[in-house]
Amino acid sequence: MRIIFYILQKEFRQIFRDKVMLPIIIVIPMIQLFILSYTATFEIKNTRLSIVDQDKSTTSRALISKFSGSSFFTIASYETSYEDGMERIKTGTTDQLLVIGKDTEKKLSRKEEASVLLVTNAINGSAASLMNAYASGIINDFNRFILEDQGPAGAVPALIAVQSRHWYNPKLDYKTFMVPGILVLLVTLIGMFLSGMNIVKEKEKGTIEQINVTPIKKYQFMIGKLLPFWLLALFELMIGLAFARLVFSIPMEGSVVLLLGIASVYLLVVLGLGLLASTVSDTMQQAMFISWFFVVIFILMSGLFTPVESMPAWAQNLNRLNPVAYFIQINRMIMLKGSGFQEVSGLFVALCVYAAAILSIAVKRYKKTA
Amino acid sequence: MKPAEVKIQNIEKSYEGVKALYNISLDIQPGELFGFIGPDGAGKTTLFRIMASLLLPDAGKITVSGLDVVANYKELRHILGYMPGRFSLYPDLSVEENLRFFAGVHGTTIKQNYDLIKDIYQQIEPFKNRPAGKLSGGMKQKLALSCALIHKPALLLLDEPTTGVDAVSRQEFWNMLKHLKKEGITIVVSTPYMDEASLCDKVALMQKGQIMDIEKPAVIVEKFGYQLLSIKSNRMFALLHDLQQFEHSLSAYRFGDSIHYIPESPIKDFNILSYKLAERGHSEIVIKETQAVVEDCFILLMQQSEKAHGINS
Numbered sequence: 063m064r065i066i067f068y069i070l071q072k073e074f075r076q077i078f079r080d081k082v083m084l085p086i087i088i089v090i091p092m093i094q095l096f097i098l099s100y101t102a103t104f105e106i107k108n109t110r111l112s113i114v115d116q117d118k119s120t121t122s123r124a125l126i127s128k129f130s131g132s133s134f135f136t137i138a139s140y141e142t143s144y145e146d147g148m149e150r151i152k153t154g155t156t157d158q159l160l161v162i163g164k165d166t167e168k169k170l171s172r173k174e175e176a177s178v179l180l181v182t183n184a185i186n187g188s189a190a191s192l193m194n195a196y197a198s199g200i201i202n203d204f205n206r207f208i209l210e211d212q213g214p215a216g217a218v219p220a221l222i223a224v225q226s227r228h229w230y231n232p233k234l235d236y237k238t239f240m241v242p243g244i245l246v247l248l249v250t251l252i253g254m255f256l257s258g259m260n261i262v263k264e265k266e267k268g269t270i271e272q273i274n275v276t277p278i279k280k281y282q283f284m285i286g287k288l289l290p291f292w293l294l295a296l297f298e299l300m301i302g303l304a305f306a307r308l309v310f311s312i313p314m315e316g317s318v319v320l321l322l323g324i325a326s327v328y329l330l331v332v333l334g335l336g337l338l339a340s341t342v343s344d345t346m347q348q349a350m351f352i353s354w355f356f357v358v359i360f361i362l363m364s365g366l367f368t369p370v371e372s373m374p375a376w377a378q379n380l381n382r383l384n385p386v387a388y389f390i391q392i393n394r395m396i397m398l399k400g401s402g403f404q405e406v407s408g409l410f411v412a413l414c415v416y417a418a419a420i421l422s423i424a425v426k427r428y429k430k431t432a
Numbered sequence: 433m434k435p436a437e438v439k440i441q442n443i444e445k446s447y448e449g450v451k452a453l454y455n456i457s458l459d460i461q462p463g464e465l466f467g468f469i470g471p472d473g474a475g476k477t478t479l480f481r482i483m484a485s486l487l488l489p490d491a492g493k494i495t496v497s498g499l500d501v502v503a504n505y506k507e508l509r510h511i512l513g514y515m516p517g518r519f520s521l522y523p524d525l526s527v528e529e530n531l532r533f534f535a536g537v538h539g540t541t542i543k544q545n546y547d548l549i550k551d552i553y554q555q556i557e558p559f560k561n562r563p564a565g566k567l568s569g570g571m572k573q574k575l576a577l578s579c580a581l582i583h584k585p586a587l588l589l590l591d592e593p594t595t596g597v598d599a600v601s602r603q604e605f606w607n608m609l610k611h612l613k614k615e616g617i618t619i620v621v622s623t624p625y626m627d628e629a630s631l632c633d634k635v636a637l638m639q640k641g642q643i644m645d646i647e648k649p650a651v652i653v654e655k656f657g658y659q660l661l662s663i664k665s666n667r668m669f670a671l672l673h674d675l676q677q678f679e680h681s682l683s684a685y686r687f688g689d690s691i692h693y694i695p696e697s698p699i700k701d702f703n704i705l706s707y708k709l710a711e712r713g714h715s716e717i718v719i720k721e722t723q724a725v726v727e728d729c730f731i732l733l734m735q736q737s738e739k740a741h742g743i744n745s
Contacts, residue, residue, distance in 0.1 A: 065536070065539070267520070271518075275509055277506065277509045
């Protein structure tokens with residue numbers, strides 16, 4: 063016990079004395095949380111729309127005013143022909159083109175079908191489908207308005223009115239969705255990079271030689287090395303949660319204690335991965351790149367940015383090995399849905415198994431190499 | 433604690449097929465100040481790392497006070513003080529924090545063994561709040577020695593402690609070692625500096641993974657057995673070459689600012705030699721007979737072993 067105390071004392075001294083690392087540990091995650099939460103969003107505002115109005119009627123103007131009245135669209139330009147409009151799409155000065163054909167009003171008044179053309183720049187696929195959906199929504203709305211306007215009340219075909227309500231994130235606020243995920247990302251980075259780098263640093267500086275000839279036992283050394291970062295990451299998560307609550311007003315529906323409890327197991331996985339990276343590398347650079355390789359894959363596949371459900375089957379299977387995916391899911395469930403232990407227990411057990419497996423592999427490997 | 437006795441038996445070690453140590457065997461007596469002398473690449477550090485239980489030998493066995501360095505490494509580490517050639521304390525911790533840390537992990541305190549390190553530590557105590565990384569080379573060394581001693585080891589292994597240290601600090605360091613010997617600690621030290629050999633009780637001359645000789649320094653010099661001439665002229669570079677080409681030359685090599693020349697049989701009349709050199713265009717020729725030192729013995733042993741093994745280098 064005393065030996066572990068001396069190692070911990072030394073580690074904390076070194077962490078708090080490092081004038082470069084300390085700000086990285088404390089400040090940078092906060093900045094990341096702040097920037098990422100605002101910028102990593104799929105909400106689309108101010109889609110630039112160009113309009114070719116060949117009808118120039120009351121009806122076409124009414125449709126245009128529906129678009130200009132939406133906060134989603136800003137009218138970028140009015141063009142005289144389809145070709146001119148396409149030119150703008152090609153040069154990238156507009157995102158979407160709406161062409162209202164000649165005689166639209168006439169056709170409608172004769173109760174014939176009239177059509178409009180919608181061209182969307184689909185380089186960014188998900189943004190394009192959103193733009194399309196919004197535009198179609200406006201046009202459908204307009205359709206109903208015309209139907210009501212035209213015939214006598216009885217003539218309106220009976221429609222099923224869909225009223226949608228968004229649960230757990232009623233205003234469809236992307237920050238609400240992103241912040242819990244980004245919190246996971248932050249503790250992952252702290253846990254994996256710092257712990258792995260710290261052990262390799264001893265190898266690189268040669269200080270491990272001096273440690274190895276002392277009676278320090280392997281388990282004492284590892285506890286001394288991992289515990290500081292375990293505590294630091296938990297501390298960071300708490301600050302992040304407070305930050306999320308106070309700055310972004312993200313709800314905390316579930317139990318903070320449960321979240322921290324699960325986080326403490328999750329961190330064992332992450333620290334274990336960091337330790338594993340350190341056993342296979344001799345320099346901090348190597349450890350950094352190995353960790354980076356895994357972290358990037360974990361994050362891209364984690365469902366932080368894109369839903370896991372829409373990934374191909376092999377990717378979803380691969381994701382069973384992705385601790386980040388587990389914890390992001392748990393974190394969102396607890397923070398936004400208010401899930402209790404019962405609901406997350408399956409995921410939690412998976413994390414426990416993962417932690418046990420990774421730590422035992424890392425410890426085994428560590429014994430062989432050092 | 434009693435000073436340790438070290439028994440090295442038939443140690444072999446290779447790195448990826450390259451042999452670093454060939455069948456090394458020797459005994460180090462309790463309380464001895466033992467030196468391994470040899471150039472870089474002789475295998476000194478490898479042997480030290482095996483003794484310190486940091487490296488496994490391919491074959492052979494080392495015991496320290498009866499403790500096997502492989503099987504009993506845990507017990508061994510309680511009685512072992514090791515100072516690697518490369519400074520390996522924490523540069524971002526202060527002098528005092530480093531010392532306290534190493535005392536702590538050995539389950540002791542600075543106070544408990546202060547007597548032992550007092551002479552050394554007092555010299556760096558004025559800087560005890562300075563980060564270890566910001567100390568001068570000589571001070572780093574004193575700190576490293578203090579840290580290796582803080583648990584009062586029975587065996588102290590010092591791997592090239594004086595490499596890269598100025599002449600005055602080197603002298604000081606050897607004086608400290610002499611004091612430590614009196615405390616009842618077996619000290620094993622390695623060095624590439626031949627002149628430090630005479631400061632040890634006993635030395636092992638190492639070359640290319642082999643031990644050429646193990647003796648008291650005085651005995652090594654006594655065993656030299658040849659006439660040794662120190663020669664200077666106005667053309668030193670050509671002089672070395674010419675002396676090597678002489679018919680009865682056993683060896684000729686640069687030594688400080690002169691050339692050391694060993695003839696096959698003693699020369700009584702230096703005039704003949706002087707005349708031969710003048711014939712080859714040398715002037716200002718000075719020839720003196722001189723006493724062999726450990727370095728001369730080392731070079732001679734090296735050449736003999738190379739000839740015996742047919743190594744061309």
